[in-house]
Amino acid sequence: MKIDLLIENALVFNSFLKTFDVENIAISGEKFYYVSKENLRYLHPSKILDASGKYIIPGFIDIHMHIESSMIPPATFSGAALSHGVTTVVADSHEIANVFGLEGIRTFMDEKTELDIFYAIPSSVPSTTPELETTGGIIGIEEVLSLLEHPDVIALGEAMNFKGITSEPDSLIRQILKTVQEQKPFMPLEGHVPRVTGEDLSKFMYAGITADHTHQSPDSILEKIKSGIFLEFQKKSITPENIAVLNKHQLFEHIAIITDDIMADDLLEGHLDANVRLAIEAGMPVREAIYTTTYTAARRMGFQDRGSISAGYLADFLILDQLENVHIEAVYKKGKLVHSRGDEMSYSKNDSAFPEQFYHSIHCSPLTKDDLQFPISKKQNCVLCNVMQIQEIGTFTEHVQREISVKNGLLDWENSGLALILVMERYGKNGNIGYGLVENALTEKGAVGTTWAHDHHNLMVMGTSMEDILQVQEELLRLNGGYAVSKDGKVTAACPLPIGGILSDESVPVLGKQLQAVRNGMREIGYKNTNEIMSFSTLSLPVSPKIKITDFGMMDVHTHEHIPLVEDDDADFIN
Template identity: 40%
Template sequence: MHVDLLIQNVQIYNSYFKKFIQGNAAILDGKFLYIGKRGTESFEPAEQLDGKGRYLIPGLIDIHLHIESTMVTPETFSYGLIRNGVTTIVPEPHEMANVFGIDGVKEMIKASRDCVADMFYALPSSVPATSMETSGGSIEIEDLDELLRTERIICLGEIMNFVDVITNPDCKTNHILTHIRGQYPHLIIEGHVPKLLDLDLHRMIYSGVDSDHTHQTIEGMEARIAAGMFIEIQEKSMTPEVMAYLIEQDVSEHFCFVTDDVMADSFELRGHLNHIVRKAIEMGMAPEHAIYASTLSPAKRMRMYDRGVIAPGKIADFQLISNLEQLAIDQVFKQGRKVYDKAEGYTAKTSAPAFPAHYYKSVSMPLLTEADFTVSTEAADGRYPCRAMMVKDGSTFTEEQHVDVEVQQGKLNWQQSSHGLIATFERYGKNGNRAYGLIGGDTIKRGAVATTYSHDNHNLLVVGHNPEDMRIAANEVIAKQGGFSVVENGKVIASLHLPVGGILTEAPLEQLAKEVEQLRKAMESLGYRHYNPIMSISTHSLPVSPALKITDFGLIDVNKGEVVPLIVEEALIATHRSM
């Protein structure tokens, strides 16, 4: 019998038994035809491959990620994925949607069509994430319908505004959920439900949201699994306690591994989903179970029944591994065709520019002056408790702290406080909104950092300790139509150009990785103490991530879902009463 490829003498991963079985694999027309002991006595292969006792496992599947988090185009991202054994992903382009709306989603999907890795898109459901911010674009119900009719959509992307879902029946997100459940009852709905428990958690699940990828605890995982929710474990949830639970409990059908956000330097140095799998093995999970959680388990979640397993009739996406514990990849195959070999050259295709011309001119605001970092107030002279966003290493969550700051002649004397200033400026030319707050904790202690890579609205965000450095950093980013700038003593010490929508670059992954590493080191040199300072600062403007964040509307109390003033209200009321 004719086959295209016969691989002999390999340890083949059987997902159904979660174990390896010695044998051969025959492939025909991009799919597995036969797995077993038969060889050339039964098949006439166009090509033969001696597996030399290596391990044959399915291509890895990542069902929750954002390509924009790596700051590259889909084509560059696919290049990085394939050499790390990741053959299928479910990206959600809500970052590009926040900048360009439905057109941004379409352009991301268009840019991925010729990629080697399969990309089945999640439909952005929360653009903007809340009603308390200005974004460049929005996704409305009619946009969802159009995308579901015309594009390769596999699920509704993460429902982020959990506060509104629970507290406001008439909110936009609830209208979207009602529409999807009514018109597309079989569409998978992904969730973002940090820290929710008990009734609030169950109300989210009742609304149709039945997965969570946020930071997990034992208590939270047990509550979610007990209520039928699927857990997507990203690296920040891989604590010793969580991993011990996943290893010891029979919950393999209730979770998978995902990456969510991967910085370019980490992508280049450590890998992608394969890094998560390797780490799970290092933390004591059996390789067979770690592989299951990154292949068949995510495939089942997304109802991709044609992949994620080595079995007859399944797509022949697989990799040959020489060292199982280290997940050392020798070769990667896509639909039975070799697409990567560590012994051969592997270079990325370049086809820039990949986006329409106006995508490179998305920052529409004037240059700033030092006066733009003056915080005016109607409060009388005196000292007032002010809200400060406290950054914490180990998490993108922040805490609210109150710090006394002096007001003189209608100006907040923030430079004389023990905290820095965080400011955000609407950059789409819609309303000119701006907002200010104080910031402390594990952030920079001097200089300034500015960026348009600020989730999810991607307005201009500036953190600093003096107006001059803040002005220079902000104007560097504005002039270059987006990116990052780090300034100390009036000098730019690191800069990252992100010209596509102010959030992406078409530079090669290797080049970007070096620039991101330089950016990270520059931020750390100013005192930033965080496992991922770039992701940390870029989520200061994410009003669905606890607890105190900032948008162009003002400071956001995330748990209450409302804008709160910089000066604590009670202090102002008490002052007015005494006057």
């Protein structure tokens, strides 16, 4: 047996006992060969590393994430993730699938990466149905069967269609769930189960879903884990009150820490390591934070070769010089050093080669003022309108109604204190435009827009003035997709995403700077949220409670009922 690397005197995390012990680690090729307290120099290692006073833990495993949320291709994401100690991910690429279908997923899978990227089949493309949202691609039974044959596919991605799961036995999502269970009975089935409780939760589980990654509360944690749901904690669920429940009931066997979505400007500061630190700050014991980002994650996905520093496992590990703040000194992947602290090369620009048509995917006409005027044919001073009310924390919305004045026969939305939001179908299929109104959005004269609109990724603009909405839409068309902000009729920030309207071909630092400018621009026009970009980008996600908008208009997330802009029975809204 050839020993390539011997690490001596390290404080090694034992995943089975959740302890740190001074051990020596022998590595041969890509795997751990022997972990022992005894002197292992008799194995004649090619290299010896003294790790006295250092901590060694398994590489982080992120089992629920979307590479596209970082707005970079896999080849760029790989180095950035490794820089933060992430050595394995399970990616649900339903964003690229919504734009380009199976071709988009295959393009991702073809990229060569140092990071181990496994895939969950996107189960909800579209997230609801083609009658409720228009997408560029659709993942049906034929596509699922094709992806099941790929060796890197190890799970079914989050099933999201609430109505299709709970009350439509013949829906596409139910067919997909049944197909996977028949073809791969041991495959993990991921769920998107926000604010689902009681019998509805049982309906999700009866369909085969066994995990949830959405926003949790102390009550939902207890109900879901008691019911048998494995919980995956993203940033917004890592709160002191939630961690207190996990600590009190010792529920760590039933959870994993994940990221779900990390944008490029946040990626500069951290990835899964940032959520580990957040969990520790919120009260989770350090050993449990490590355990739930390594071993329980591996076990959930059925990995038999990672998640522990044990003989026969892949030599994916991190060297920490400080434990409490998870201060990463070095990252090893398959026994090789891939990142040292201070190494900026991991953030380099990608060398991806996407098809030319991926750069020209925005197919909708320029807006005009006529598109932003809403005639009310009957003579009235005001009408009752349906409104999406957003919050300063999280992505959930509430359905409220507000009276809006009618001026010269037109809905006077510009002076209503609300923002107009619209979604334009961008794939050249039907030319739909859906309209809505938003409360608690913008307080200044301006607009923000994007083609990174969960999950259908049509073109979405929200603003308080016609002039700014027109400016933003024009800029998005010029960029072939991305984000843009306008204030007082002038574009103040932009972030080009020319690959499918959702990905950049820039380096992470450049993209991060562009996104930060967009965030700042949104704040300048009054947008308030702990994550402004994600809050705005999910106003179009028709599976996240309670009311969202697509190119078909506003809809109730649970019932899928269309919600008209103008509610009044005696008003004749004729646009």
